[in-house]
Amino acid sequence: MSLKNSLYHIISRNDSAWTIRFNAEHPVFTGHFPGYPIVPGACLVQIAEELLSDYLNRSVRFTAVRNLKFKQPVMPEHEVTITILPAKDNIVHFHFSILDSQSAQFTTTYMCADTDV
Numbered sequence: 001m002s003l004k005n006s007l008y009h010i011i012s013r014n015d016s017a018w019t020i021r022f023n024a025e026h027p028v029f030t031g032h033f034p035g036y037p038i039v040p041g042a043c044l045v046q047i048a049e050e051l052l053s054d055y056l057n058r059s060v061r062f063t064a065v066r067n068l069k070f071k072q073p074v075m076p077e078h079e080v081t082i083t084i085l086p087a088k089d090n091i092v093h094f095h096f097s098i099l100d101s102q103s104a105q106f107t108t109t110y111m112c113a114d115t116d117v
Helices: 041-056
Strands: 008-014 017-022 060-070 079-086 091-098 101-112
Touching (some): 017 041, 041 060
Antiparallel strands (some): 008 017, 017 079
16 A cells, blocks of 8 residues: 555755655654654555666566665654665665755665556
């Protein structure tokens, strides 16, 4: 299930970088965490998978996530810039930034599905 247009909306795209805004009314924030909502890490990984599919114009699935580091919490009110740094052999690096300050990063391997997005 896609999180696009329910949990987040794309504000802008510049080649391999997207700026997104979260829907603070999304139900995920009622349980994560009451009184101090943050975007769950699993949602950030799912968003990255969706953006990579958009970038490649192919449906992709992550097969491994490595070196996942959260440097600061992502709050529902934050605008986040997500940058894809392609490597080789289906390996991609992701950087999440809030106001030019890195909030998360990870490396993933992926596989493409047979059909276009």
